[in-house]
Amino acid sequence: xxxxxxAERSFAKQTDTLTDTxxxxxxxxxxxxxxFFCVYHDQLVDAFQRLDVxxxxxxxxxxxxxxxxxxxxxxxxxxxxxxxxxAHVREGAVNYRxxxxxxxxxxxxxxxxxxxxxxxxxKTGGEKGGGRQRGNTKLxxxxxxxxxxxxxxxxxxxxxxxxxxxxVTDLMRFSRDSRPRHPIEDDSGWYLAAxxxxxxxxxxxxxxxxxxxxxxxxxxxxxxxxxxRRLSPTVTGDNRHHPELVDRFxxxxxxxxxxxxxxxxxxxxxxxx
Numbered sequence: 353x354x355x356x357x358x359a360e361r362s363f364a365k366q367t368d369t370l371t372d373t374x375x376x377x378x379x380x381x382x383x384x385x386x387x388f389f390c391v392y393h394d395q396l397v398d399a400f401q402r403l404d405v406x407x408x409x410x411x412x413x414x415x416x417x418x419x420x421x422x423x424x425x426x427x428x429x430x431x432x433x434x435x436x437x438x439a440h441v442r443e444g445a446v447n448y449r450x451x452x453x454x455x456x457x458x459x460x461x462x463x464x465x466x467x468x469x470x471x472x473x474x475k476t477g478g479e480k481g482g483g484r485q486r487g488n489t490k491l492x493x494x495x496x497x498x499x500x501x502x503x504x505x506x507x508x509x510x511x512x513x514x515x516x517x518x519x520v521t522d523l524m525r526f527s528r529d530s531r532p533r534h535p536i537e538d539d540s541g542w543y544l545a546a547x548x549x550x551x552x553x554x555x556x557x558x559x560x561x562x563x564x565x566x567x568x569x570x571x572x573x574x575x576x577x578x579x580x581r582r583l584s585p586t587v588t589g590d591n592r593h594h595p596e597l598v599d600r601f602x603x604x605x606x607x608x609x610x611x612x613x614x615x616x617x618x619x620x621x622x623x624x625x
Contacts, residue, residue, distance in 0.1 A: 410445035513551035572624035
């Protein structure tokens with residue numbers, strides 16, 4: 353009910369302010385005639401131009417009405433048509449292009465031109481505010497992207513998704529402070545269920561600082577002394593990943609590590625090749 357009352361007030365306010373000529377936009381015949389002009393605009397212009405011998409863009413009022421009767425059979429009553437033509441008649445002639453545009457007998461909210469893209473007028477250097485503008489120029493820069501390749505041979509996701517390394521360790525026996533003295537001492541893998549394989553994009557691994565997964569994927573061995581040595585692909589058993597691997601934006605793991613500010617990971621990738 354609130355919306356209905358608001359619509360009634362809007363309609364009453366509109367009818368109070370419009371003139372007799374502008375009131376035609378609320379009449380169905382005016383809207384139907386304007387729709388016909390929009391659909392068959394080119395054909396109507398060609399017909400009027402054949403009658404316009406001087407190509408002046410105007411026709412005598414009687415000739416225009418007769419031609420319009422032949423082209424559009426649903427014209428309104430003579431009183432309404434005469435009132436509509438009154439705004440377009442100058443010196444006994446009708447500007448047929450102006451009449452077909454409907455700008456003088458249809459309200460702006462029904463005009464097709466109101467919803468078309470407006471062409472901004474170009475300012476010259478002599479006009480106020482003209483010349484070179486700074487700060488508002490937007491350059492279109494295409495983003496160079498590539499496809500993330502197809503799936504790997506075993507059916508897994510593309511090579512940019514690296515397998516996350518998960519250590520199977522019994523936390524009841526070992527922890528960060530209480531580590532096994534030797535890797536053989538940690539026999540948790542014999543009686544604990546192995547974690548499910550999961551692959552993560554190397555961007556996320558670099559941001560999270562997952563050194564173990566990256567080292568395993570790139571065949572890098574990080575020794576306790578801090579030295580790094582590069583293994584051959586035959587040793588790692590997985591030659592699908594390499595340090596020069598790029599994502600869809602052509603960024604390598606080293607670029608991502610540099611952008612994230614992880615200095616230790618940058619040194620690790622550089623030393624590992």
